[in-house]
Structures are given as C-alpha cells and as structure tokens.
Amino acid sequence: xxxxxxxxxxxxxxxxxxxxxxxxxxxxxxxxxxxxxxxxxxxxxxxxxxxxxxxxxxxxxxxxxxxxxxxxxxxxxxxxxxxxxxxxxxxxxxxxxxxxxxxxxxxxxxxxxxxxxxxxxxxxxxxxxxxxxxxxxxxxxxxxxxxxxxxxxxxxxxxxxxxxxxxxxxxxxxxxxxxxxxxxxxxxxxxxxxxxxxxxxxxxxxxxxxxxxxxxxxxxxxxxxxxxxxxxxxxxxxxxxxxxxxxxxxxxxxxxxxxxxxxxxxxxxxxxxxxxxxxxxxxxxxx
Amino acid sequence: xxxxxxxxxxxxxxxxxxxxxxxxxxxxxxxxxxxxxxxxxxxxxxxxxxxxxxxxxxxxxxxxxxxxxxxxxxxxxxxxxxxxxxxxxxxxxxxxxxxxxxxxxxxxxxxxxxxxxxxxxxxxxxxxxxxxxxxxxxxxxxxxxxxxxxxxxxxxxxxxxxxxxxxxxxxxxxxxxxxxxxxxxxxxxxxxxxxxxxxxxxxxxxxxxxxxxxxxxxxxxxxxxxxxxxxxxxxxxxxxxxxxxxxxxxxxxxxxxxxxxxxxxxxxxxxxxxxxxxxxxxxxxxx
Numbered sequence: 283x284x285x286x287x288x289x290x291x292x293x294x295x296x297x298x299x300x301x302x303x304x305x306x307x308x309x310x311x312x313x314x315x316x317x318x319x320x321x322x323x324x325x326x327x328x329x330x331x332x333x334x335x336x337x338x339x340x341x342x343x344x345x346x347x348x349x350x351x352x353x354x355x356x357x358x359x360x361x362x363x364x365x366x367x368x369x370x371x372x373x374x375x376x377x378x379x380x381x382x383x384x385x386x387x388x389x390x391x392x393x394x395x396x397x398x399x400x401x402x403x404x405x406x407x408x409x410x411x412x413x414x415x416x417x418x419x420x421x422x423x424x425x426x427x428x429x430x431x432x433x434x435x436x437x438x439x440x441x442x443x444x445x446x447x448x449x450x451x452x453x454x455x456x457x458x459x460x461x462x463x464x465x466x467x468x469x470x471x472x473x474x475x476x477x478x479x480x481x482x483x484x485x486x487x488x489x490x491x492x493x494x495x496x497x498x499x500x501x502x503x504x505x506x507x508x509x510x511x512x513x514x515x516x517x518x519x520x521x522x523x524x525x526x527x528x529x530x531x532x533x534x535x536x537x538x539x540x541x542x543x544x545x546x547x548x549x550x551x552x553x554x555x556x557x558x559x560x561x562x563x564x565x566x567x568x569x
Numbered sequence: 570x571x572x573x574x575x576x577x578x579x580x581x582x583x584x585x586x587x588x589x590x591x592x593x594x595x596x597x598x599x600x601x602x603x604x605x606x607x608x609x610x611x612x613x614x615x616x617x618x619x620x621x622x623x624x625x626x627x628x629x630x631x632x633x634x635x636x637x638x639x640x641x642x643x644x645x646x647x648x649x650x651x652x653x654x655x656x657x658x659x660x661x662x663x664x665x666x667x668x669x670x671x672x673x674x675x676x677x678x679x680x681x682x683x684x685x686x687x688x689x690x691x692x693x694x695x696x697x698x699x700x701x702x703x704x705x706x707x708x709x710x711x712x713x714x715x716x717x718x719x720x721x722x723x724x725x726x727x728x729x730x731x732x733x734x735x736x737x738x739x740x741x742x743x744x745x746x747x748x749x750x751x752x753x754x755x756x757x758x759x760x761x762x763x764x765x766x767x768x769x770x771x772x773x774x775x776x777x778x779x780x781x782x783x784x785x786x787x788x789x790x791x792x793x794x795x796x797x798x799x800x801x802x803x804x805x806x807x808x809x810x811x812x813x814x815x816x817x818x819x820x821x822x823x824x825x826x827x828x829x830x831x832x833x834x835x836x837x838x839x840x841x842x843x844x845x846x847x848x849x850x851x852x853x854x855x856x
Contacts, residue, residue, distance in 0.1 A: 333810015334773050365773040368780045461777050464751030465784035486621050486652040490748050493655045497752035523620015 288320040288434045290357045291349030292328055292414050294336035295374075296392045297364020299328040299415055306417050307426055314427055320434050324414075325349060328361045335366045342366065343373035346396075350374070350382040357433040360389025360396075362415030363455075367395040371467055375399050386433050389413050391481075391549065394458040395467055401452070401558040402469040410453035410477075410547065411440070411555040421551035432555045442546050442554035444475060444508065445561045453477040453510070453547055453556035460491040463498050469558070472503040475542060477556055478530070479510030481549035485522035488512060489529050496537035506540035511548025575607040575721045577644045578636030579615055579701050581623035582661075583679045584651020586615040586702055593704050594713055601714055607721050611701075612636060615648045622653045629653065630660035633683075637661070637669040644720040647676025647683075649702030650742075654682040658754055662686050673720055676700050678768075678836065681745040682754055688739070688845040689756040697740035697764075697834065698727070698842040708838035719842045729833050729841035731762060731795065732848045740764040740797070740834055740843035747778040750785050756845070759790040762829060764843055765817070766797030768836035772809035775799060776816050783824035793827035798835030 292299075292307075304324045312319045327345035330337035337345070349358045374396065386407040387400055393413070401408045411432060412425035419425060431437035438446065445451050452474045459478065462468050478495070480488055495501050512526040524532065527544070534541040546554045579586075579594075591611045599606045614632035617624035624632070636645045647654075661683065673694040674687055680700070688695045698719055699712035706712060718724035725733065732738050739761045746765065749755050765782070767775055782788050799813040811819065814831070821828040833841045 331807075334776075334805065334807060335810075365777060368777065461747065461781045463781075464755075464786075465781060467784075468751075489621075490652060490655060494748045494750075494752060497754075499751075518621065520618075520621060523622075 287318050288356045289354055290320055290322045290359050290433055291352070291355040292322060292324045292359045292361050293342075293345045293349050294328040294361035295342050295346055295370050295396055296336065296366035297334065297362060298331050298336040299324070299361035300418060301329060303361070303414050303417055304328070307414050310417065310423055310426055311430055314430060315434065320430065323355070324361070334364070336361070339369050339373070343370040346370065346374050347377050350385070351379045353381040355385055357386040357388060359429065359433065360393040360413045362413050363389070363391030363393055365392050367392050368461065368467065371395050371399045375403060388429055388433060390453065390553065391455045392458055394454045395462055397558060398454075398462055398469045399467045402467065406559070408558040409555050410558070412553050416551065416553070419551050425551045425553055428555060440555045441561065442477065442556045444545065445556060448475045449505070450474040450560050451477065451556050452558050453479070453545070456480040456488060456491045456495065457483060460494045463494065463501070468500060471501060473505050475506055475508060476501070476504040477508045477510055477545035477547055479545070479548045480512040480526070482514045482516060483512075484516045485518040485524070485526070485529070488515075488526055489522070489524070492529055492533040496533040496539055502537055502539060504539060506542035507534055508542045508545035510545040511550060513549050574605050575643045576641055577607055577609045577646050577720055578639070578642040579609060579611045579646045579648050580629075580632045580636050581615040581648035582629050582633055582657050582683055583623065583653035584621065584649060585618050585623040586611070586648035587705060588616060590648070590701050590704055591615070594701050597704065597710055597713055598717055601717060602721065607717065610642070611648070621651070623648070626656050626660070630657040633657065633661050634664050637672070638666045640668040642672055644673040644675060646716065646720065647680040647700045649700050650676070650678030650680055652679050654679050655748065655754070658682050658686045662690060675716055675720060677740065677840065678742045679745055681741045682749055684845060685741075685749055685756045686754045689754065693846070695845040696842050697845070699840050703838065703840070706838050712838045712840055715842060727842040728848065729764065729843045731832065732843060735762045736792070737761040737847050738764065738843050739845050740766070740832070743767040743775060743778045743782065744770060747781045750781065750788070755787060758788060760792050762793055762795060763788070763791040764795045764797055764832035764834055766832070766835045767799040767813070769801045769803060771803045772805040772811070772813065772816070775802075775813055776809070776811070779816055779820040783820040783826055789824055789826060791826060793829035794821055795829045795832035797832040798837060800836050
C-alpha cells in the first residue's frame with residue numbers, strides 16, 4: 283500500500299448516529315495509526331433527523347453520493363444500521379459515478395440492502411463489517427479497529443477466518459436478506475459461502491426468514507450457509523422447540539444447501555469482516 | 570345450493586387451537602343453522618403440541634391432507650394462525666388428490682402461505698377469512714358466523730365490499746406475503762386488487778415489508794393495493810413519522826402501483842371474506 287493518508291467518509295443511510303461516535307472514532311484512529319492517521323470525515327447528514335431516519339430519503343441518498351462520488355475518499359463507511367437503507371438504494375445506484383467504483387464500502391445489518399446493490403452492480407470492495415456506531419458497544423473499540431484495519435490496509439487479521447479458505451463469500455443479517463429477495467437489490471450469490479446473523483428476533487421469525495431465504499432459487503445456488511451469532515433473541519411463546527443452529531440445519535437440509543457450520547459474525551464487538559465476492563481480489567487502491 | 574348438510578373440517582397447520590373453540594363453534598353453527606346445521610369436524614391434530622406448533626410438520630401436513638383429500642368434506646377451515654404453514658405447504662401440495670379441488674379453503678394470516686400455494690395451483694374456492702379461533706375475540710361470533718356463511722352458502726354479505734366490484738382479488742397479511750415472495754409459494758397476482766393487513770409489527774417493519782412487496786416484479790402487476798387494518802402496532806423508537814396509510818401510499822407511488830384506499834380486513838372480528846381470484850366464479854359445489 284502507499285504511504286498516503288487514507289480518507290474515510292461516514293454516512294448514515296438508515297438511522298441517526300450518536301454525536302459521541304464522531305469524537306471517539308477519530309481519537310481511536312489516531313491512537314491506532316499515529317503516523318498516518320486516517321482522516322475520518324463524518325458527513326453532517328449523520329446527525330440529521332427525520333422521523334425514524336437520519337434525514338429524509340433525499341438527504342440520505344445525497345450524502346451517500348457526496349462521499350461515494352468524491353475521488354478523495356478511499357472508503358464509504360456506514361455510520362450505523364437501524365432501518366432505512368432500502369429506501370435510498372435505488373436513488374443511490376442511479377447516480378453513482380466512476381470514482382465510486384474505486385473505493386471500499388463497509389457496513390452490515392440494515393446496510394446490507396446497499397451492500398447487496400453495490401455488489402450486484404459489480405463493485406469490487408464491498409464488505410460486511412463493523413460500523414462507526416459499534417464503538418459504543420462493550421469492547422466496541424475492537425470492532426471499530428477491525429473495520430479500520432480493513433479499510434486502511436485490507437488487514438487479513440480483520441477477516442472472518444473462513445474467508446481466505448473459500449472461493450467467494452457474502453454476509454447478511456437474516457431479516458435484511460429476506461427483505462431484498464425478489465427485488466432489484468437481490469445479488470447473485472451463486473457459489474458463495476453465505477454467512478447469516480440475526481439480532482432481536484423471536485425464534486419463529488428466524489425460522490420463517492430462513493424458510494424464505496432457503497426457498498429462493500437464487501439462494502439455492504450458494505455453495506453453503508454458515509450461521510453467525512443470533513443475539514438478543516426475543517421470547518417465543520410457547521418455546522419454539524429448536525435453537526437457531528437447529529433451525530438453520532433444518533432449512534439447509536430441506537433445501538439441499540450445504541450446512542457449513544458457524545461463522546464469526548454478529549451484532550457484537552467480535553463481528554468480523556466478510557468481503558463480498560472473492561476476497562483475494564480485493565486490494566487497497568494505490569494512490 | 571343443495572339441501573345437504575355441509576361438512577367442514579378444521580385443521581391447524583400452524584399453532585395449536587384452544588380447546589374451547591371446539592365447544593363454542595359448533596354451538597354457534599347450530600344456532601345459526603338450526604335446520605341444516607353444518608357438521609364441523611375438528612381434526613384431533615388441532616389440539617396436538619410440538620414446540621411452537623400444533624404437532625410436528627408431518628402431523629400437520631397429514632391432518633390437512635386427511636380433510637382436503639376426503640370427498641365427504643366441503644371445506645378445509647384453518648383453525649388459527651400463529652406460525653407454521655410455510656413449513657408444511659410443500660408436503661401438502663405434493664399429496665393433494667382430486668377431491669381436494671372440489672372444496673373451499675378459508676383462513677388468513679400465517680395461513681396465507683397455504684392459501685397462496687393452493688391458489689397458485691389453480692384451486693378455485695380459496696378465501697381469506699376468519700378462522701375458528703377467532704370466536705375467542707371480542708365479538709368473535711360475528712367473525713365465525715361470516716366464515717360459516719361463506720363456507721355454507723357463499724353468502725355475498727360475508728364478502729369485503731370491494732370484491733364484487735372488481736375483476737380479481739387476493740388478501741394477505743403483509744409479513745406473510747413478504748415471506749413467500751420469490752419462493753415456489755408466490756402466486757400470480759397479475760390484475761388482482763391486493764388487500765393487505767398487519768398485526769403486531771412496528772411501523773418500520775411495515776415500511777420495510779411494503780418496500781419488499783412493492784419492489785417485487787410480480788406484485789407490480791397487481792391492479793392496485795388496498796390497505797386493511799394494521800392493529801396492535803408495536804412502539805417505534807423514534808416515532809416513525811408516517812402512519813400505515815401514509816406508508817402504503819408512499820410505496821404505491823414509488824412502485825407505480827395504484828393506491829385503491831382502505832380494505833375491510835384485519836386481525837379482528839370485522840375481518841371480511843376475500844376470495845382469491847374472480848369471486849363471481851366461486852360457487853358452492855352441488856352435492
């Protein structure tokens with residue numbers, strides 16, 4: 283990689299980012315990279331508010347494009363999840379320009395709707411990984427450090443361990459993937475190891491979403507499914523009778539999709555980087 | 570219609586039915602139809618229990634087939650919703666025999682997965698409508714009376730008022746329809762007025778599901794969308810900023826689907842019958 287200082291732009295296509303994040307993340311970046319501290323630019327839109335969202339649809343799409351289409355940025359980093367990316371994906375995809383192809387995109391959860399659209403459009407450095415707001419989690423600095431390590435230097439240590447051993451990978455929140463199936467955002471995951479994680483859903487909903495995902499003809503062409511962590515599972519009345527791994531194995535078996543075990547991803551500080559596609563081809567763009 | 574006594578078989582492809590229902594519904598049927606009281610047969614499977622479900626997948630599928638493939642029954646009536654129909658739909662559809670085509674199927678909510686599959690397979694008397702367990706609601710007898718009126722004599726008074734004025738109709742719970750999109754259960758709704766209702770979801774989830782539904786190429790061929798009642802909406806933090814009708818109008822506008830106003834359906838005692846397809850063609854099979 284070059285010695286140039288990296289520039290990372292943060293945007294919030296879904297929910298509003300906490301102001302504290304904009305203080306803590308640059309401080310952490312300074313301590314991790316004292317010599318070539320990456321410049322982390324928080325788009326003002328991150329702090330905007332419009333009902334559920336960090337600004338209205340137009341403002342969120344425009345902010346994403348401000349960073350994505352600006353040649354001076356090396357990465358578009360999603361501020362946080364929540365909900366709202368699917369509302370802006372179409373407007374974003376219609377207005378991306380050439381510089382947008384020469385940078386990385388990192389996020390997860392709700393942001394999966396945008397990552398899917400970018401990957402589908404042939405973007406080469408799209409990755410599931412921690413977001414800026416993850417610094418507020420317990421041990422959240424480790425999560426943010428991992429995202430920075432990938433954005434700044436494509437550090438192999440930041441990767442989910444399976445990634446380097448298989449041909450192609452992709453990672454999604456279960457509900458978010460379910461909600462883009464059959465839409466223009468659904469990516470071609472033929473031959474990919476598909477890693478799935480969930481947070482804050484009841485077991486019957488996880489089961490229903492996995493019915494939906496594994497019943498999709500496109501998804502059935504994945505090379506296999508791995509299950510990340512399913513955290514903060516809400517009560518199921520009566521007890522569902524299966525845990526999340528039993529559910530995932532059940533639907534893999536029914537759909538003739540290979541069950542490949544557990545993945546080291548989830549809504550937590552240990553959430554690892556999973557590039558979309560063949561990770562061996564993803565390099566830092568020389569500057 | 571003939572003077573023969575109608576026979577209605579109740580099965581529970583999802584969650585377990587309350588025992589009280591099997592007492593109250595036949596009593597109501599006797600008071601409504603003192604001369605030719607329909608015989609309501611509760612399959613023993615309705616009372617079975619297996620984790621979340623009214624018996625395991627095999628038992629639930631078998632029970633559905635017991636009634637559907639039995640020439641002596643005029644209707645298969647779903648006991649209740651909950652969750653589980655998507656798990657048995659494939660096994661059911663693979664084993665239906667000729668007598669199954671000569672009867673009515675009534676249910677809603679989770680049962681939409683089975684109704685969709687039946688309608689897709691060309692079954693002619695499939696309807697969204699109240700289920701046996703609805704008798705436990707406030708004013709629930711009115712709901713059950715309505716379902717009986719349609720199953721026994723195809724009473725026009727039981728229908729959602731729009732039904733007789735348009736060419737073809739279909740009705741679904743929003744989440745349930747979302748979860749069958751892109752699967753082999755998704756029906757062809759080309760030219761249908763699509764009525765949608767919801768219960769127990771946060772506003773951002775309703776928005777996300779309507780993104781999903783209205784972004785689907787097949788759904789975009791409906792003649793329009795009507796919104797039923799969205800009840801017991803769970804809290805949205807922060808306030809979403811739009812109500813359910815504003816959300817439905819928003820997604821109709823974005824997807825170029827005609828917004829046709831409100832539908833008289835929902836998870837309540839006023840839930841009306843919406844036949845799948847052209848209701849004018851649905852007659853009681855002479856016996």
